[in-house]
Amino acid sequence: MSLQDDSSIWQDVISRTVKSIVSVSFRHYDSVEYDHPRKSTANGFVVDKKQGIVLVNRHVACSAVFSGKIKFHNSEECRVEVLYCDPIHDFGFLKFDPKNVEIETIGEISLRPDLARVGTEVRIVGNDSYQQLSILSGFISQVQRNVFRGEKHNGDDPYCDFNTFYMHATTSYGTSGSPVINIDGYAVGLQAGGRTYYSTDYFLPLQKVKRALEIVRKGGQVSRGCFQTIWEHTAFNSCSHYGLPEDIEGRIRNKYPDNVGMLVAKYVVKNGNSDKKILVGDILVSVDGEDVVDFSELDRILDESVNKSLSIEVLRNSKLLKFYVLVADLHTLSYNEFVKFGGMTFHNMTYQLVQFSSEPFEGVFVACGGPTNVICRSKLFKIDGREISSLAELKGFCRKAVHGQWYMFEFKQLQATFRVKNPAEKNIPVRFDLHFFPDFVSARKDGRWTVEKLSGSNGTSTRLLPSVIRMEKVIDEVNNSTVIGGKSGFGAKVEEDKNENDTEKAATEEKKREIEKSEKFEKSDKSEKPEKPEKPEKFHKTEANPSIPTVPPHTISHITSLPYSNILQSFVTVTVAQPINCDSRELMGYDNEGNPNHYETERKKTGYVIDKDLGIILTANAVFSYFSTLHITFFDQVRLPVSIKYIDVQQNFALLQYDPSMIVAPITEPRVSSTKKNNFGIGEKMHLFVSNSSQGVCSRKDDSFRNFRYSSHIGKGSDTLLVERELEADTFQMCGILTDPETDELIGMAGCREYDKSRVRGVHEVHRVLEKIRNKESLSGKRFLNVYFTKSSFLHARECGLSEERALECTRDGGGGVYSVVFASSDTGFKTGDLLLQIEGRNVTEEDLEVFSSLEKFEVLVLRDSKELTLKVETIPASVLLSSRLFLWCGHIVQKPWIDVWQIQKSEWPSEMIIFDDMSRSVDARFVTHVNSQRVRTMDELLKVLLDIPNGTYATLVVEEENEGSKTLSIYCNYDTSPLIEYVREGRHWTRTEYGVKETRVVEWDEWTKGE
Structure with a gap:
């Protein structure tokens, strides 16, 4: 066949294949194993167009709570859900409803693992980086390649497949999830990883994938068994070093002429079914009387014998040994339940974690430490000295935990055994915040995700109200729990078959066992330590109360x-x-x-x-x-x-x-200067006190000001006049306080800001606020004007049209000169480039600019286009710069603009709220103007519209950016996994309202304040 004929055939194959290739856009809502919540894109391909089954990689069809959609070649989209995720191998299935694909003619790719041979020419067809259609070519060079621990994905991905062969081809790194197509249009492999700098791709063979597909097509459960042992295919020559006798080698070679080795034990799970029976280095000979020389035969036997004891023969030092080993259910060793509490996420130890860290299955895994100091990807051992060996015991602790109280967590960060030694166990205090994280959430995966919320001891007032979310879709309930994912497609109902009663009975018994474990933990806790009050006791310095913490x-x-x-x-x-x-x-x-x-x-x-x-x-x-x-x-x-x-x-x-x-401690207080001093002189002496939190030391530096400049760069922490004053060499990056060398009076603050310069400020504003606190006065009087100045030279002012008479006038009576506007929003009356000449009829000094933060209305004289103009200025309360209300909605945060936005947004705002993705690096100011074609301007209007959006539907938003105009966003409303939550702060009182699909949950609490 000529090259031209081959090219024509490949073109025809690709044209048929692209109708089956899909791009997957997905979001994981929880931390699982070594993955944090994320949103991403991937590839997949349709393997059953009638039932709507898509083959993807395991990291896409994650065991965690999932939300996603697929896009076909013609850009038509539809929702998908997880149908199956393999416990260890790198594949899973997503399911969509073919009825929702109205235009595209859906194709499917047949799985033919038997056609994968060395030398086969293949094409890797996918959508690289969510771009349509990328095609790579290559030849299969290996079909029985071991997966070495830590090698896959360049060694930086903790996930690693095992107990399987991989195929290998020399080609540029393709996109994960792409089908490996032969010239007949069949899939012979699944792209799973590679090395970009070696031009190497790894393909997952499809034998196990095909078996799983045939089972899920029929609605069955995919059985997966294991000996809790990791095997590696080893050449006969190497096996002889482990004691393989010549007679057994000869028998195996004659029976399997194409085989070049045998399976050797490389890792045995601690306290597992094979522990103390199978040892590392044992050569597997037979299982249940059948010779086993590769992974295919081993998997077939184990998958058909779950929860059965099988005889196993191994060679150890040339001796043939026989054992009986119970076949474990791999699905019970995978991620099947999690607990979220206080911002942390816990779940059971999985096979992936065990093989990665050489830890036993017993224990609880900390997938996310949240706002605590517990390191993510750690194994939890004890809390306050009591062992936590299961999630049931952890739930017992969570039900008793008190907001703001400290607990000692003993844990160890899990590290790869092929990288470094496991670190020592750590014992650190953890404080739970049950105000921002008020719910104890437990979820279990029994064919679908069910979520149960239990209130902890958070010292708050909780009210449950009827749901106010508009509901158009049927929400299934299991044991009064919200169903997160269907079992067999959208709108799937719970099957009522003859086994339903047995299933419910088994679930009830399992729940009873969990409650018993939880109660056992609670009882032991009560016997060891008296129950602590929900609110911390307030201590007073008396001889009768010696329990006050003291620092001698x-x-x-x-x-x-x-x-x-x-x-x-x-x-x-x-x-x-x-x-x-x-x-x-x-x-x-x-x-x-x-x-x-x-x-x-x-x-x-x-x-x-x-x-x-x-x-x-x-x-x-x-x-x-x-x-x-x-x-x-x-x-x-x-x-x-x-x-x-x-x-x-x-x-x-x-x-x-x-x-x-x-507390009783020798605490001192420096006197805060009341002098309105921002203009530190060059060469002026002072003491700079700095601290190093990592080393726990404090020091003093005798220093002086070497330079100061007026900055034209606006950044966080800028007040009306942008001034940066630099300290002497080697201290320009220090953060600390400045004191007068004569009186030890606190005169300034130094902090690293833009361009790594030490911005130095006076503390007279600190003194003003401190005096108000001492006098119990209101702190809400500060004003704000969205205008920023820098000092301008008289040369620049004259070039802008400043007259000589006005130039002399600006320097009289202590005037500091002229100031140029570097930024001004459109509603202030100022324009960029204006020269500020007078405030309220007085020449301008740096201290005079403080009227911008104290007066509500005043007049200024400016020079604009060589003409002097009088402007009437009106300020607004500075409290608008701090958010007191926000929404968490479907993976997005909605709030009013913060100070960074005020400093870059010049034009009039189209609405009062900004939306951004809580997982995105970008925080561009995107103002929400329309939701489902309804105009919204305020947070109240937006809330009303959001509550009217049915669960399980899309919301179309129109957002407006300063430099790019209007855009549209399409957001999927899944209130089961990401409910609408509103936070409101009024004074010192907080309200958290969760608008759930079943009920509206209102939690209220007050901030602690002394004497108020």
Whole structure:
């Protein structure tokens, strides 16, 4: 056959194949094994067009709660759900309703694993990076290749297949989930991974895939068995080193002439069915009387013998040994239940975790540590000294946990055995936030996901109201639990067959056993330690109450012995967590794909006690939102709760408050300067106090100002006048406080901001707010004007048309010159480039610009287009810069604009709310203007429209951006997995309303405040 004929045939094959290729857009809502919640795209292909079955990789058809859609070659889309996910191998099935595909003629690709041979020419057909149709060519060079631990996906993906062969081809790295097509149009493999720098692709053979497909087509359950042992196919020559006798080798070679080796045990699960029977290095000879030389025969026998004891013969040091081993059910060893509590996610140990970390199955896995210090991907052993060996025991603890109370967690981070040694166990305190995470959620996968919510001891007021969400789809219920996924397609009903009563009975018995375990944990807890009150007891300094945490002076002698200890003794460590990613992205890191990195949800900053009697702490560059949880640590000895008293996002500082009666310690307070001093002089001497949270040390540097400049760059923490003053060399990146060398008075704050420069500010505004707190005055008087200035030279002013007479006038009576507008929103009356000449008839000094934050109305004189103009200026309350209300809706966050948006959005806003994806790196200001063609301008209007959107349908949003105009967004409303949640903060009172499909759950609580 000529090359031209081959090309024509391949063109015909590709033209038929593309009708079966789909792009999968999906979202995982929970952390599972080594994967965090994410949204992504992948490939798949239709293997049954009548029933709507799509073959994908395992990481797509994840065992976690799933939501997704597929797109065909003609861009037609439809929803999909998970039909089957293999416990260990890299494949799964998604299901769609073919009736929902009205235009595209759906094709299907037949699975022919028997046609995969060395030398077969293949094409890898997929949609790379959600782009339509990418085709790669190659030749199969291996069909019985071992999967080495840690090799797949360049070694950076913890998931690793095992107990199977892989095929190998030399071609550029294709897209996972693509079919490997031969010249006849059959699928001979599934693209599963590769190495980009070696031009290598790995394909999963389809023998197991074909068997599973035939079973799910008939509505059956795919049985999967194992000996809890990982095997590796090893050449006969290597087997002889392990003691393979010549007679047995000869018999196997004669019986299987195409075979080149035997299976050798490489890993045995600790405390598993084969432990103490099969040893690493044993050569597998037969199972249940049948010779076994490859994975296909082994899988066939085990999958047909689940929960049965089989005889197994192995060779060990040339001796033939025989054992009876119980075949375990692989599905029970996979991810089948999870618990979410206090922002953390737990689930059972799985086969993937066990083979990756060499840990036994017993125990609980911490998939996500949330806002706590528990490391993600860890194994939990104990809580407060009591063993946690199962999820049932964990539930018993969760039912008793109290908001704000500290518990000791003993855990160990799981690491790959082929990379580094497992780290030592850690024992750290954990504080649960049950206000932002008020529900104890337990989910179980019994053919479908069911969710149960139980209230913990969060010290809140909880009310259950009827659901107000418009419902058009039937919602199944199992044991009063919300059904997350159907069993066999959309709108699938619970099958009523003759086994239903038996199934319910078994489920009831299982639930009883769990309750017994949970109650056992609770009883043991009560016997060991008296039950603690739901609200922490308030301590008072009396001789009758010696339980107050105390810091003896001799324990901090390394600080008190220093000549400047009066300053250092005011230092505290402030730990900040942001449970909801709003207002600022400062506290949230991201991985290489732009997904939130949960390792960085908690940060340690430095605070300074400025009033020890009231418990007031100053901190800068740390707290940007009321949607934060905080605690403080004194001298690395005592940890206390703390509340947010005041936030100034313009000058980038916050005042926190703790209860001074809850600690006895030699705490000092520096005196805060009341001088309106922002203009530090060049060469002026001062002391810079800095701390290193990682090393737990504090130090003082004798320094001076070397330079200052007026910045034209606007960033977070900017007030009306943008000024950056630089410190001497080697300290420009330091964050800390500045004191007067003569009086030790606190005169400024230094913090790393844009371009790694130390921005230095005076603390007179801190003093003003502190005095209001001391006098019990209202803190809500600060104003805001969305205009920013930089000081302008007279040369620039003259070039803009400033007259000589006005130039001299601007310098009289202490005038500081002229100031240029670098940014102004359209509703202020200012324009970029305006020169500010006078405020209320007075020449402008830097301190005079503070009227922008104090007066409601005033007049200014500006120079615009060489003409002097008088503008009437009106400010707004600065409280608009801090969010007090937001929505969590279908994986998105909706809130009012925060300060970053005010600083970049010049034009008039089309609405008062911004929407962004809670898993996206981008925080572009996208204002919501329409939902399903209805105009919305306020949060109240939006809430009314959202509640009218039926569950299980799409919502079409029109959003508007500053530079790109209007766009449309299509969001799938799945209130089962992602309900609409509203947070509202009024004063110090919080309300969390969850608009669920079954009920409306309202949770209320009050922030702690001293003397209020």
